[in-house]
Amino acid sequence: MTANIEAAISALSHLDIDTKPASLKARSRDFFWYSPVLKDRLDHVMADFAVSPKSEAEVIEVLKVCYAHDVPVTARGTGTGNYGQAMPLAGGCVLHLNQMNAIKDISPGRLVVEPGALLKDIDAATKAHSGQELRMFSSTWATATIGGFIAGGSGGVGSVHWGALRDVGNIIRLRVVTMEEEPQIIEITGEDLHRVSHAYGTNGIITELEIPLAAAYDWEELFVTFDDFEEALRYSYDLASCDGLLLKLVTLFEPPIAHDYFQRVKPHVTPEKTVLALMVAPQSMPGFETHLAHWSGEVIYRKGHTDWPRDPGLIFEYGWNHTTLRALKVDPSITYLQVGIGTEDPVGRALRLREEFSPEVLLHIEVTRQNGKVGFGSLSLVKFTTEERLDEIVRIHEAMGAPNFNPHRYTLEEGGRQSVDARQLEFKRQADPKGLLNPGKMIAWDDPDWTYDRMYAWPGMTKAAE
């Protein structure tokens, strides 16, 4: 099966198509370079052409033509993911959905939207329409698309109240086009949402999403500091357990993260301070202050009530994957891990992890709801030395009962629970019989007997130039 790139380009030439190497290179990349491991493997990856459909009909046309000519198709929004999930490992076509950005319907608690709409634009539109906003979003809110978030993300700002994207109720419906001789349009609901919602576009192209909305508020944005790390952990857990306080973000940074990596925060903290970034609904602010008075924490910044000479900007752009980004900018040797700490004694588990790894690994805790309970995850910062040591760090975490969702891998399985998702695989068999959608990202498709004893290297990847 050899891709006939030229034939596909020719057949699609009436669409918005791009074959210029410079822009094509940019359009073939995401934030994979957060990981030195992925940077080593994927830096050369590049599509043969990009196309930006303006409608579902054009998506169908692209998929039909590429199917006919055996051209791989990798869908993407704005490429703000960190796992190489939007990178075209086998070249071919990058399907940019940025022009399919219509906000189609807003009603109480619901939104129907095209995949290319930016999270920021959605929030602006839903707030203006009826005082609503997205339940959750990635820290790349300002530049990321809703389709990319749903296809490549797992949760984010808002997960402290609403849980994870995979939790039932956080996606209502996805409309998907398959990659067949005659592409089909399939409305996905219910249990079937697991087939495509975090599948990196490996088994269908999302052309429309229906998702729940929440009430919009002018969230208070705060930094709070503690002298004692353990107290800060206990406070984070306790704060998120206050059912009467409406929160959108509870993030904790082990010292000296805030001091060393947050340049506009640095003048206001010492290296020893544990810092929290919080978003609190305005109506919950009096209760928040009542609760905080029982702890030794100090509010050092509150948006709109501060004398800081330099505005720190949006508070959530310190949390989630933006923490790593800020650290990387200061120290290029920093990378990160995604560690599950769970809901059973998360404070104790976090303390044990710190005892084991600090300062080589620094905890960056995101507090979220996990199956009805308050729990921790850590997007820990890692001072990278070698791949061997990174793998060892992962293994020690797992031996300590802290599973890793490895961000140094480009496959769905290795970035997840290292096991085949039969629902995703089964749907790929139906929706992408030639295996042309985002190839190399689903191990189950390419090598069902893979044992996960080492990093998977997809044999079909284009080779780097010598």
Place this chain on the structure above:
Amino acid sequence: MTANIEAAISALSHLDIDTKPASLKARSRDFFWYSPVLKDRLDHVMADFAVSPKSEAEVIEVLKVCYAHDVPVTARGTGTGNYGQAMPLAGGCVLHLNQMNAIKDISPGRLVVEPGALLKDIDAATKAHSGQELRMFSSTWATATIGGFIAGGSGGVGSVHWGALRDVGNIIRLRVVTMEEEPQIIEITGEDLHRVSHAYGTNGIITELEIPLAAAYDWEELFVTFDDFEEALRYSYDLASCDGLLLKLVTLFEPPIAHDYFQRVKPHVTPEKTVLALMVAPQSMPGFETHLAHWSGEVIYRKGHTDWPRDPGLIFEYGWNHTTLRALKVDPSITYLQVGIGTEDPVGRALRLREEFSPEVLLHIEVTRQNGKVGFGSLSLVKFTTEERLDEIVRIHEAMGAPNFNPHRYTLEEGGRQSVDARQLEFKRQADPKGLLNPGKMIAWDDPDWTYDRMYAWPGMTKAAE
């Protein structure tokens, strides 16, 4: 200290005052008769006069006059409480706040309101204003006032998402008038809210409330049945643990409650069915159905999608204290308990309680958020025989680790945790130095050394006619 009733009535005669025995009797009562114990003790209780102030200035005038003439003052909304909390044990003045019902300000997430506004009217106004509603309300929503709910209630419909009224953040501010020679107006916030928020009006009269609002939805109302009681319990817990599903009510009725006591449900269930009453946000309905498909439960009623010949009415009027009301109407020997089941293995605890007591005591589980976790409470129905047996049932519950908030007592302490609330007592010393506000309801004031070895009987209560 003898009350000079005539002098007070004379001094207040320009206000809306009522001394007619028939209406005065009605205005002196609440739903205390849910309890055969309270019915025995309180049936004769009656005020000497009622007054309905139209403004805070009139409230101040009433309190000042009654203070001068040593007249007890018991505040009330519409008298829908069940604990005799609004009954004037020493006679005197009943302060009806029903005419102070202005909705003063609605903003995103916040409401400022006078105490006499009906919960129903608040929801209508906030929904029309900006698509908002109360976070939680009592099942007496249609007739109860917000002041009565805050001063006499603990939670209700909505507590499955927002926790209890006492949880930080569920009340923002209370404006209170004291009963002194010169009544003071005090704005209560923060930790001090515990002084007056569930104090039955014993230490101040609430003249204004500021409380948080939530987004309003056209809630789906459902009855779901299970054949297996344990599965229904596990389902209830699991459903409420779905962070992505927005719920307002998760109520479970042990068989044969629904069959025997819910007349419009009876034709659709057998005595063996465990029945759940649920309120689900419309945008969560697809996810609700996805989740339910993993269980054997069956939706037998969905508002607006039913062929039931007789409309069952508002679903929440089957839950919380309305369950007892419905049972009482069918079987006057029924009374109830309020049992804490908590968040640690609530399913196992509920099963053990059923094993111990059924069918003399039938579980009516309300699922709520309790300090960040999903937990159960039970407003259990009790087939009443004697006071001795009722007390024994309470004692066995407590020996089984299920604390009781005894609804067969008229004091704050006995209906709560049987201990002095120092914050309430301290504030009463300041705000009501003569002890004239709702006398007999705070044991700590009258008998600080009380040991709770038996039911407290306030010596100051007016005697029943022979």
